[in-house]
Amino acid sequence: xxxxxxxxxxxxxxxxxxxxxxxxxxxxxxxxxxxxxxxxxxxxxxxxxxxxxxxxxxxxxxxxxxxxxxxxxxxxxxxxxxxxxxxxxxxxxxxxxxxxxxxxxxxxxxxxxxxxxxxxxxxxxxxxxxxxxxxxxxxx
Numbered sequence: 001x002x003x004x005x006x007x008x009x010x011x012x013x014x015x016x017x018x019x020x021x022x023x024x025x026x027x028x029x030x031x032x033x034x035x036x037x038x039x040x041x042x043x044x045x046x047x048x049x050x051x052x053x054x055x056x057x058x059x060x061x062x063x064x065x066x067x068x069x070x071x072x073x074x075x076x077x078x079x080x081x082x083x084x085x086x087x088x089x090x091x092x093x094x095x096x097x098x099x100x101x102x103x104x105x106x107x108x109x110x111x112x113x114x115x116x117x118x119x120x121x122x123x124x125x126x127x128x129x130x131x132x133x134x135x136x137x138x139x140x
Contacts, residue, residue, distance in 0.1 A: 005043040005099055014041055026062050031070075038074065040067040042100045055094030055127075063100055064088060064118055064130035071104035072114035072134040081114070085133040091126045098122045112136050 006016075014030040023029065026048075030041040042063050050056040065086050072081055094100060104118040113133055120128040 005097075009041055009043070009099070022062075023066060026059060029063075029066065037103060037105075038067075038071055040070070040102045040104075042102075044094060044096050044098050044100060046096060049096050052093075053096065055096065055098075055100070057088075057090055060090065060094065060100070060120055060128045061086065061088050061130070063102060064120055064128060065132060067102035068104045068116040068118050068130060068132040069134055071106055071118075072109075072116050072132075075106045075109055076114055076136050078136045080137040080139065081134045082137055083132055084113075084135045087131045089129045091128055094120075094122060094127045100127065 009030050014032045017027070017029045017031050019027050019029060027042065032039050040063070044055050044059070048055050048059045065083055069081060069083060073079070099122065101121050102118045104116050107115040107117055109115070113135060115131070115133055117131045118129070119126050120130070
């Protein structure tokens with residue numbers, strides 16, 4: 001199932017992102033740019049299930065946080081940002097084996113903060129909505 005989903009993503013122009021640390025446990029994440037907009041995908045696997053056998057809410061939150069943060073980083077051109085707030089609304093359950101998609105949109109960018117929204121979807125179903133604020137950190 002996972003190999004089939006990965007092959008489908010590759011054929012649709014998605015590229016797997018390299019990750020380390022916690023994200024390596026969640027992923028792999030996939031990315032593509034369509035009409036100048038960044039899109040991200042995550043193939044849900046058995047490791048993502050909750051006690052009810054559905055996609056764990058923490059996976060949805062992590063996916064939204066990471067994809068919004070990556071969009072904030074692209075807009076700012078800065079290498080280091082930190083999430084200062086992430087509001088998440090769970091709309092519908094995601095099922096194991098489904099491909100989650102996030103299409104973050106930067107709402108506003110200031111010298112120090114970037115505001116980003118996304119919907120996590122499966123096909124045309126909205127699974128979760130998230131809104132984040134990201135702080136641009138000074139280089140160390």
